[in-house]
């Protein structure tokens with residue numbers, strides 16, 4: 149799979165037993181349809197989070213193409229404690245998160261900040277920061 153943001157090759161990471169696609173170059177994350185539900189299932193918040201995405205119809209950011217079907221994705225925002233803009237395939241293939249956006253969506257929900265998924269996301273992405281910073 150190619151990254152929707154930079155076109156680089158994606159690698160598969162395992163997060164809480166779920167395989168997610170990650171771009172090592174720009175840190176974008178692709179979640180296939182249903183994977184966000186699976187990730188959040190244990191928290192009990194999956195329906196609330198999934199029902200909090202709304203189309204951002206007036207958005208003028210450049211549209212990205214779905215890494216699966218190549219169709220232009222829609223801009224949708226997560227309406228939580230803060231607003232997070234992500235890309236969603238209108239064919240329903242899945243969701244695209246730029247660096248830290250998945251983290252931001254979970255943080256903007258009412259899920260416990262020490263939730264296992266958030267801790268795992270922090271671990272995975274902090275461990276992958278380039279050394280020497």
Ligand SMILES: [Zn+2]
Nearest residue numbers: 151154171174
């Ligand atoms: Zn990328």
Ligand SMILES: [Zn+2]
Nearest residue numbers: 214217237241
């Ligand atoms: Zn698609």
